[in-house]
Amino acid sequence: MNILDKIVDSKKQEVKKLRKEFSIEDFEKSPLFNKLSYSLMNHISSDKNISIIAEIKKASPSKGILKEDFNHLEIARAYFSQNVNGISVLTDEKYFQGNILYLKDIAEIKNKPLLRKDFIFDELQVYEAKANGADAILLIAEVLSATQIKELTLTAQQVGLEVLLELHSENQISKIDFGLNKLIGINNRNLESFITDIQTTVNISKLIPDDVLLVSESGIKSKSDVNILKTAEIDAVLVGKYFMKAKDIEESINEFKSWCTIES
Numbered sequence: 001m002n003i004l005d006k007i008v009d010s011k012k013q014e015v016k017k018l019r020k021e022f023s024i025e026d027f028e029k030s031p032l033f034n035k036l037s038y039s040l041m042n043h044i045s046s047d048k049n050i051s052i053i054a055e056i057k058k059a060s061p062s063k064g065i066l067k068e069d070f071n072h073l074e075i076a077r078a079y080f081s082q083n084v085n086g087i088s089v090l091t092d093e094k095y096f097q098g099n100i101l102y103l104k105d106i107a108e109i110k111n112k113p114l115l116r117k118d119f120i121f122d123e124l125q126v127y128e129a130k131a132n133g134a135d136a137i138l139l140i141a142e143v144l145s146a147t148q149i150k151e152l153t154l155t156a157q158q159v160g161l162e163v164l165l166e167l168h169s170e171n172q173i174s175k176i177d178f179g180l181n182k183l184i185g186i187n188n189r190n191l192e193s194f195i196t197d198i199q200t201t202v203n204i205s206k207l208i209p210d211d212v213l214l215v216s217e218s219g220i221k222s223k224s225d226v227n228i229l230k231t232a233e234i235d236a237v238l239v240g241k242y243f244m245k246a247k248d249i250e251e252s253i254n255e256f257k258s259w260c261t262i263e264s
Contacts, residue, residue, distance in 0.1 A: 002191050007093050007095050011119045014094075018124055026072065027124075030131035032104070036072055037135040037160045038113035041183055044236045045084040049259035050226065052086035053115065053215065054253065055240030056106070059097040060088070062194045066244040072102040073109070080111055082253040087134075088115040088238055100132050107133020108251050111127065121148060123155045127214060136162040136183075141172035153180055164215060170204050178209045185238065188217040198228050205232040226259040 027033060044051040056079075059068045067075075072089075079087050089106060090098035101114055107191050113135035120126065120137055121144060129137050137156055139149060153163045165176065166185035174183070188200040196219025205214055217238040229237065239256065246252035 003095075003194070004140075004142060004191050007061075007119055008121070009094070010094055011092070011121070015122045015125065018122075018128065022128070024124065024127050027131035032107055032133045033131045033159075035133075037162075038110070040086045040113040040115060040136045040164070041213060043113055044183075044235065045214075047085055047259070049262050050230070050234065051236035052253070052256060053086040053088050053236055053238040054079045054084040054243055055117070055238060056090065056102065056164050057088075057096060057240040057244055058099070059095075059121065060241070061095045063241065065097075068243055071104055075243075076106040077119060077244075078249040079253070080109070082257075084112065085236065086113045086115055087172065088117045088138075088240065089134075090240075091116055091118045099154040100128065103129075103134060104132040113162075114149075119143065120152065125154065125157065126152060126155045126161065130159045130161055134161060136164055139163055139165050140186070141165060141167040141175055142169075144175070145200050146175040146177075148176055150177060150180060156187040166217065167204070168200075170207055173204075174205055178212055182211070183213045183215065184208055185215040185217050186234075187217045188220075198225050201229055201234060202232045205234060223259045226256075230262070 056072055058077050090096040090104045091100045091103055092098050111125045115136045116129040116134035117138045157165050164183050165181045165186050166187050167193055168187045184205045186201045188196045188198055201216040214234045215236040215238055216234045220237050220239050220243045243249050243252055
């Protein structure tokens with residue numbers, strides 16, 4: 001059993017608890033539920049350069065604590081001040097030391113789209129995301145069937161959320177309806193070894209339709225990495241650890257933006 005399987009097993013228990021405590025109707029009553037969402041896809045597609053989705057992540061299963069002096073609102077303000085295209089917020093508590101309240105707090109001050117990054121496989125989690133201020137959710141192809149991907153995507157769209165559908169290998173492509181899922185994340189991390197390889201994005205991108213927006217995720221930490229991704233003509237990068245480990249987040253974003261510039 002790999003780490004993803006362990007996380008999903010744990011998450012299933014969390015969802016059982018969530019269902020005991022909340023209903024869809026409860027989440028629909030949230031003040032944030034009916035607020036108009038920001039479009040992550042529009043923020044990506046309108047940028048002629050490679051877009052940056054900056055992640056708020058305190059810890060990871062493979063690296064432990066990434067930022068000791070962690071303050072989600074301070075990090076979010078730094079990201080907003082540097083005009084990133086979107087912010088990813090880890091809400092898993094057990095493995096990433098995130099919290100759904102981080103998302104809610106940031107939603108109160110947001111001026112860019114927020115992506116709820118978690119392990120979502122139940123419609124109630126979709127409603128929970130919307131009720132706490134998300135504009136988009138992450139779905140992971142490896143832990144979902146083709147039917148689940150479709151149903152959760154349609155549920156998200158019904159409540160005004162976009163979906164970033166993530167895959168780690170070309171074996172998952174057959175599950176995807178690219179007419180429905182137009183925002184695809186390619187995760188460079190091997191789920192067995194946890195080693196990252198930027199070439200994963202390059203290889204899989206060749207198999208994805210041209211009219212789909214592509215986001216490369218994990219292990220992106222240098223100008224040379226971004227230059228490799230430029231050959232794959234990706235639309236955005238999702239970066240967490242690099243910013244979390246930076247001494248000056250705003251300075252590191254400015255540097256990253258220079259790497260992501262597409263020369264005309």
